[in-house]
Amino acid sequence: MARNEFNELRTVQFQRQMRVSAIRIYKAIFPNCEIEDLRTKGKGVHILDKEFAIDSLIQFPSGNFITLQEKYRENKYIQYSDFTQEYNNAVGTEYESVGEWFKLAAQLYFYGWANKDNTDFEKWIMLDILRYKLLVEKAGGLGKIGILKINETHGRASFYAIPVIKLKDAIIYSSQGLENP
DSSP: OOOHHTSHHHHHHHHHHHHHHHHHHHHSTTOEEEEEETTTTTSSSOHHHHHHHOOOOEEEETTTTEEEEEEOOOGGGGGEEEEEEEESSEEETTTOOOOOGTTTOOSEEEEEEEEESSSSSSEEEEEEHHHHHHHHHHHHHHHSHHHHHHHHTTOEEEEEEEGGGGGGEEEEEEETTEEEO
């Protein structure tokens, strides 16, 4: 798929539209920070995004930073109250490869569900990825806390749908307030 075709996908446009609300949330949590989107660096995908599932850097005035992975979902998915963890890409094709789970090196994961008119997030959570990974390991793997599914829409990615309630010990911020300081 050519880059221009990719940019015209409805899902890509949705991500761009919701980004404004995500940045507002980050700045409320981390005052005076700057957000660098690693997905907008010219033609190629930034190495941190491609190899380590890091979409953005939250940069503090001191010069320090936190790495962030992001996923924004349409409002119609809010009913499931699940977190979807990509597992493999292009499942069943010659291009099958490991997905985000195997590359996830970001420190935080912002996951939000849009409101009905895509102008803000109705609900969102921010996971501490270390806590999240330890929680999954303690449970015995993704298959013990989620259900494996295949996304037939784009790229035939497999993912685990994990009830958000099972991730409560890894949630550090949410639209409901501070969860586990």
